[in-house]
Amino acid sequence: MVLPALLQPNSRLGSRMSKQQHYRTPLRLPDNVVEVKSKFEAEYRRFALKRNSPGDFQEFYRLLQTIHHIPGVDVLLGYADVHGDLLPINNDDNFLKAVSLASPLLRIIISKKEDEPGVFATNSLQRRKKGLGLTGLRTTVSGSAHSKNKPGLMIGLPQNFRQISSIIDVDILPETHRRVRLHKHGTNKPLGFYIRDGVSVRVTPQGVEKVPGVFISRLVRGGLAESTGLLGVNDEILEVNGIDVTGKSLDQVTDMMVANSHNLIVTVKPANQRNNVVHRGSKTSVGNCGSVGSVGSTGSTLSHDSPSPASQSNPITASNSIAEGDSDNEDDDRDLILENDCLTPFDSHHITNSNNTNLYDRDSPTSILHSTTVRTPLPQSISLPNSVGASLSDNSTTMSTLNGNTASSSHENMREDGNIITL
């Protein structure tokens, strides 16, 4: 399976940089072989894989560990696709995809897990290359599609995949309108948009008339609204969570949106009508007609017909999005209630003040959530409040028997995921 293991050990990178250019004459390899160039820290390895039977992800992972002499080190794998995007390899599917797309060279970038979690992003590779001075490599990558001043979208790690937005009610809305649902749970991303007053033109039996309207005025870079690609500047806002905004002031609409911000459904009339969803007779469900994941949909905003690549490649994500769809109504109102275990029932002895305040320090609010997450087999679900909610309702008996002896580690977990805020 593995052909020549080491093409070029390259340990003294700095001094031999210029020389390397010469080695880079493309080797004419047979068509059934994929040339692989992997990089870990400052070291490069070159080898080849069979195009037809590259093996599975685990094998490949171990192979790389061996080749780079880093057994036991947890690493993340990424590859450069034809657009110059750095995309992750973490399962068989995307490994196979990576191999099949390699033309001619498959470039693998390995990073340590404990480092800053690998930033997978469009265009990110080009920037990185520049930093290393490996500009020559660009010839293999068709990065021309991206303008230089426009950095690519940020792509999260697969385990953070969750549904962040969806287009809904396609079948009952006029084609010129779009109803977008933004999921703001669990993310630290801002919703990231601004609205303004404006004038909207309506066609009425009496003719064209101008009425005041509310419009999106700005999208914040890196915000949820921008990253979905479903909302645009100058889109007119028609409804907020099903309530018509006609006749409401900008401040009223603002308050309505903020009040619904955890599960915001805005119906807009997009300023750009070219990307409108075309009606499909086959679509019958009123629920989520399409979901747009945050990964793999760089340009494809409307992938509602086929499952998004993200959910396809990641079963966890897929199941999550279902869970979210089902339990949205519930988790929009989960107020966090902390109860003090020191607050004894009446007949028992009461505990003194000082003791109590210790336990009740703001830094150690222990919630039932922590404990549930401990026993949850999938650590990924920590970030998903609804799944926790679901598990909560499932075993409500367990929750009341908990005695506040949760491990502090789970508490840390909690903090990182930002659940304290979003509950």
Add this chain to the structure above:
Amino acid sequence: MMKFRFRRQGTDPQREKIKQELFAFNKTVEHGFPHQPSALAFDPKLQLMAIGTKSGAIKVYGAPGVEFTGLHKDTTAVTQINFLPGQGRLLSLLDDNTIHLWELVAGAPREVGGVKKEGVVSLQEVGNYSLPGRPGIESCSATRVTVLLLLKSCDLLCIGTEGGGVYFLQLPCLSLKDNQTLLQDQVTKSLPDDYRCGKSLGPVESLQEHPQQSGKILIGYSRGLVVLWDLSTRYADQLFLGKQQLESLVWERTGNLFVSSHNDGGYSVWPVTSSNTYNHQPVTSTIPYGPFPCKAISKILYRTTQTGSPVLLYSGGMPRASYGDRHCLTIQQDKEHITLDFTSRVIDFFTIQSPEPEKEFDDPSALVVLLEEELVVIDLQSPGWPSLPTPYLAPLHSSAITCSCHISSVPPKLWERLVNAGKAQHGLQQTHRSWPISGGKNLALPSKQQELLLTGHEDGTVRFWDASGVALTPLYKLSTANVFHTDCDPSDDPQDPSDDPDMQQEEEWPPFRKVGCFDPYSDDPRLGIQKISLCKYSNKLVVAGTAGQVIVLGLSDERSDHLVDVSVVDLLQDREGFTWKGHDRLEPRLKPAPFAPGFQPLVLVQCLPPASVTAVALHAEWNLIAFGTSHGFGLFDYHRRNTVLARCTLHPNDSLAMEGPLSRVKSLKKSLRQSFRRIRKSRVSGKKRTINTPTSKVQEANAALAEQEEVAPVQRRIEPRSADDSLSGVVRCLCFADTFLRDGTHHGPTLWAGTNSGSVYAYALEVPCVGSGRVSDRGGASESSVCVEAVLGKEIQLMHRAPVVSICVLDGRGKPLPDPYEASQDLAIAPDMTNAHSVLIASEEQLKVFSLPKVSAKTKFKLTAHEGCRVRKVALVVFSSAAQEDYSEHTLVCLTNLGDMHLFNIPGLRPQVRYDCIRKEDISGIASCVFTKNGQGFYLISPSEYERFSLSAKVVTEPLFSVQLDRLLEPTPAGDSTTTQPQANGTHKNQMGQAEGQTEEPPSSLSSPNLDTPLDSPLSCADLTLDSTGELTVEDVRDFLTTVDEAENNLKNIKEEEGHTTGILIN
């Protein structure tokens, strides 16, 4: 789809009928002093006084309780008012040179909530007239009206104008007598040549009818000429060739002489003897405050008395250099001379005397002076001319109102003691004379219960008002300044009765006397009162202020000198890294201070940092007070004088709150927003102009600029609230309750606190000696030495993080818990302690009911998500049915930032009715709103006026009276009455949006009156469960109650509650 949902609700006719019997919205009466008064008149026959305002309102007052209002269609200042004596008619002159005739009409009987009510007398405009003149340039037009004179016969109105002409108008038809018009040329003809000198006589300054001979009027021209004109012969009887610029004229009663006042600060007395046509010199001419240049005497009155010398009353005339800025009125009789020194401008004044012409003397009984900010009445028959307290028109804003508080059904004992304390305060100033304006007959039944309105002021005073009836009468004034050591000694309060005004008069000239109580200048803004709480049963009062001071006061009938106990509570609780950049705390007095009978301070608690107190709660039965600022809250036992609890609510990232007074942060935000709006406004207007005349190049350029500006319009950020929003730690509400916090079987004292960031803290309190049964339970805890203890029980973080506006605990029947003492002294129905309690938490965005002790959501209503409005004020109110004697309902009243009232039933939180009440631009009005316990409320419509409104069909406090007229009082046709009825307000309001409580058609903007129609989005079929109650019980509860048994117990409770909840909802 949405419409379908709307139709589903509100179809139960039975319920609709009940709603009509419970709820009705009315703005009933305005309390306080009219904002910006501009005219004054008096009807001596009907004994009614009218005040006109700059906003075009005419308010008529008679005996206390008799008042009514007329509102001109245009918001133009009323410059003059004239009564047609005895007829119930009056004439008003507006700033736009129009004359309006008003009539008193009896309103048609109307029906409120199925109960017939008598029609209310109101003012209605019956005609108007404006003198013909060149349109457009009215301000300099010759026909601009300067003065009006209504003849005693009431059939002719003489109109003096700027151009010097006098016009005559027939009444009541308001038609001009064309041929009678007296132009200046006619007068000039008869003048001697040396006086004429080619100049115009100037505008007509004064018109006065001869007191004895009808048909003769005195015309005074600005240049100084006074003519006695005979209307029948149309000839000048006599001419008085004055040389000084004329300001006003007044007849002596007999008509033998008249007095003129002049621009130079002097007045002259002219004899009227028929012997000579030309009078060159007055008998006497005096400049009272000379010899240095004086200001004009704008109005003068001359009144004869039986006892001796006539009384001369005039406004102005002060020495220009030394006292030119004073607002003065002089009363002079023989040697007695008093210069009343007011704090605001004199608008007009009149004297009250017997109207019968047969009497030989005027013998004025009282002087009524309308000032810009208050009404002052001087008793002219008591020696020393003391001032009379006014039963209405009280200047609420004598110092700016900072907060208010309403107490309903005050116990008679407390009432009596308050009245006595108030009387003692007035002391020497009080005369025993009755109120001289006594027109009309108050038909309103004396209210069954006494109501108190407490207003806190910027100068640290709390004023107690009798709010039981239509007239808001001052009862008692409490000053908190003397608890502190301030720059000025608190004892030289100008209102203090001990400083005798006569003492200082001896040497001073002019002999000033401070009159009136309008005093907008505060010695120290930190003294300002922010929160008030009064326990009407124990007579304990808590007053909290701007510098973090919380004062507990007790009522005492004796004067007392004592030292006030001081405690300092650090709310930061050794939180580090914060600095307070605001004001210092007030310095408490170290020496014992004298305290007058009334409320006397017992304990002073000072919060550190000394930020303004934002919430306060008093539980007199437990001897506890709770108070909150922008940094945290504290609990203090004022009986044992110890701090029970101090809790910091600051978020670690919140640095803004620490910086200083709240206003700094707020005002920055506000000013930014305002400046944005201003830019926007100017842009809009600029654009309009360019459309009108698009030719000019400059304007084109401007338009282009405006277009460019369009790129950055006013925009709002859409972001959920985060924990580190500034001011998140501000404590918004506090409440005490005896309820179930620990478990479902034992109840006990609790304290609840809500913050700006949607956090609610619930503490279980250990109060020794509370509930004798329970004390023995615990064993050994009954010693009084045991301190109160507080244990944190629950912490609720509302997910939407909106500020918590109010917290209220509901008993087993879903009724709010009674006030302290009410239950223990059998003054109210005892709360249901057998069934599970619940807590109602109202945030700015949502109303939510949670079960207790297991905090899980039972019902909720998401107001902001549906309406885009935010809750500003919340109150739990008992509405009694107007039809059924013993039927009442507890209702939650919400005032939103759009100024509308939403009514919800509890605990179901089902919307009942919605009314538009306050204009949404009127931010101070919305902020000042207070509710009574039985469905009325007050809000400020100007700095000096409260509008009283009623949401209840039964409890309505509105003027009900009769006026005896010379003519027949015809009721208006029923159709008209509705238009006049709601307008009994002296301010122009947008009547368009006023929902008049027509419950048969549920207000469509209330989108979700039914609990199970939460969202109107078609997608939300699945969301239907959202607001329903049963499924909501699983909350993220951090429950670490000790034992498994206990937990199971709780679970059982939950189940019980669930069953119970649905029961309530079905009802």
